[in-house]
Amino acid sequence: MHIEIDEIAKTFGRTAALQPVSLSIPSGALVALLGPSGSGKTTLLRILGGLEFPESGRVLFDGHDATGLTVQERRAGFVFQNYALFRHMTVFENIAYGLKARPRALRPEKEEIARRVTKLLELIRLPEIGGRYPAQLSGGQRQRVALARALAIEPRMLLLDEPFGALDAKVRKELRHGLREIHDTTGLTTIFVTHDQEEAMELADLVVVMSMGRIEQVGRPADLRARPASAFVREFLTA
C-alpha cells in the first residue's frame, strides 16, 4: 500500500514532536525511520498506526484520506518496542487474538484460526512454541511472536518500533534477515524505527533521516552516503 504523509504536525504540551513533515512511501517498500532519541520517529509511526492523532496535516493510504480512521480501521500490523505481548495468554492465543477480535461475519472458523496460527509459527521458524507464555521466551523469540501476531490480521502495512532494540548483536543480525525475508514474502509496505544507522543502511530500501521533529533527508542508502543533504546527515551516518 502506498502511504502519503502530508504536512503532519504534532505537539505534546509545548514540545513540537513533529514540525510539519511530508513523506511519500511507495507501495511494498521497506523503510527505515532513522534518527537520534527524541527526533519524533515513534510519534510518526504511531500517527500512521492511528494510536496518535496529528494537530494538522493528512495521511493518505493508496490516495484515500485515512487521517480520521480509527486504530482498528487502519489495519496496521504494529510491533511495539517491548513487543507488548499479552502476558496472560499463550503464544498461540497471542497470535490468534486479532482473528478472534473480528466481527462475527468476518471471523474465521476455529479450525481455520488454528491453521493460520500454525502457518505463522512456521513463517517465524518457531513451530513448537505455541503453548508457551511470553515470559518463557527469549527476547528474539518474543520479537518474532510479536511479528506473527501483527501479521495474523492480514495488515495493510507493517509498523515496527525499534524491533531490534532490546536484543544482543548476534540475534539482531539474524532477525534483520528474518524481517527482510518476511517483507519479501508478504510484499507489505514496512516501516521500522531505529537509531542504529548501520541497521537502517543494511536493511532498508529507503532511509528517512529525522532530527528534532523534522525530516532531514529521504533516500536510498547508497544515495545518502554519496550525497548527504546536510552536515547533520553526514555526521549521523558516519557516527
Place this chain on the structure above:
Amino acid sequence: MFDAAHLAPPRPARRFRAATEEPAALRRGLIGLVFVLLAVLLFAPLVTVFGEALSQGAGAALTALAEPEAHAAIRLTLLVTALSVPLTAVFGLAAGWAIARFDFPGKAVLITLIDLPFSVSPVVAGLCLVLLFGANTTLGDWLVGQGMPVVFALPGIVLATVFVTFPFVAREILPVMVEQGRAEEEAALTLGASGWRMFFTVTLPNIRWALLYGVLLATARAMGEFGAVAVVSGKIRGVTATVPIAIEMLYNEYLTVAAFSLAALLASLALVTLALKTALEWRHADALSANRRA
C-alpha cells in the same frame, strides 16, 4: 610430611555487622514486644469473643443467631455488602483507569480525594450524608416524596459503606495499572479489538488479582463498618440495624451471649477474608506487587 602450621585450627573470622543490623538482644526484644502486643490486642480479644459466645454452650449461641432481630441484621449486612462492594469495585476501576491512563487537569486532586475516606472519620462521613439527604433538606424531602428515602434506610447505609470502602479497590489496582502501562492495551486495539473487548480480554485479566485483593479488603470493611452506618441508619431495630450495630445494641442491653454470638460470626467472616487474602498474597505475590518484571 605434615606441616604443623596447616593443622592449626583456623582463626575465627572477625564478624562484621551490617550498618542496618541491630544487636541481637535488641532484635529479640523488639520481636518479643510485637508478639506480646499482638497477643494482647488481637489474639486475646478474639478468644474472648468466641469464649463469651460459647459460654452457655453452642446451642445457646445458635439460638441467639436465629432470633428474628439477629437474623434481620445478618441479612441486612449481607445485602449491604452485596450492593456496596460491586459499586466500590466499579468506582475503583473507573478512578484507577482514569488516573493510570490519562493526563488531565486536577489529577493530583483526584489522587488525594481517593484517600479522603481513610482520613475522614466515618462518623463525619455519615453526618455529611444526613445533612445532604436528611428529611429537613430539599433533596431529602423530594426523595421521601418519591418513596425513596435515603437516610434511615438502605440507600443511605449503602452510600455510607461505599464511601468508607472506596479507596480499597482504587488503591490496589492503581499501581498495577501504572506499572503495566498502555502497551498491551494499544496492541489489542491495533489488532482490531474494540475498547470493550480490550478491557475484558487484556486490561481486566492483567489486574484481576489486584482487583480481587481490593474487593476482599473492601468486603471485610463493608461487613464491619460501624461509625458511618450508625449515623445514617438511625439504628432502627430489625430494619436498619446491621450486624455491628445489632451487636452494640444487644451488648448495651446486657444480652451478652447474643451480642457475642453475632460478634463471633462477624469475626469468623473477617478471618475467612483474611485467609483468602493471605492465600492470594502467597500465590500471586508477583501480580500484586507493582514492581513485577515483564
